[in-house]
Amino acid sequence: MASLHVFLCLLGLVVLCHSQCTFEELVIKDLNNPPNGCVDKDGKLHDFGSEWVRDCVECSCTKEGLSCCTKIPDEGEVPEVPEECELVVNKATCSTKVVLKSDKTKECILN
Template sequence: MKCFLGILFAFVIVVTLCDAYCFFQLNDPLESLDGCIQDGKQHQFGSSWTANCHRCHCGQNGIRCCSIFHTPSGYDKEKCESIFNARTCSYTVVEKGNPSKDCEVLGWSG
């Protein structure tokens, strides 16, 4: 029974960590037959890149991008606020009245 609970707990952690926000953008054949176009840049079929805190891949049908950041959850939203840093693709959670103090975060998603 302990082994089963251990495996179940590990599975829950892995599923939580792998739960990224993703989106898909269809290719427009009128724009390009040689690859995918995102933000005015062409990417070859089969290529991958990171843009705007998302890891993207160009396939024959379109572009699939998934977030590389985690969003905080389970914190005191009245006392604290989350701040996104686009340079590091990460959130910090700080007190509204004293931004130099971090807040406890009970969970992360994404």
């Protein structure tokens, strides 16, 4: 059981260290009418200094631009998962866990 806790802690570090991030520099088209925020991929304006999470992507808007990082790692970014197990993503909580393929209610015990 202790090895499972160690694995989950390491998985959390992987998420923090390997999150995919993007940065879109703020573009000023008219010096007389500078932007007062960042526009997200859906066209919504967010004020400078604001932060939000949508679809497990955490974004922030600064006067430099829009920065977004996914909170869920790609499959290639997690430690090797045994064949009888699989990585399950919970988009409601933006979390992952490793469960048995045969019984998704049971977490894998890793050595």
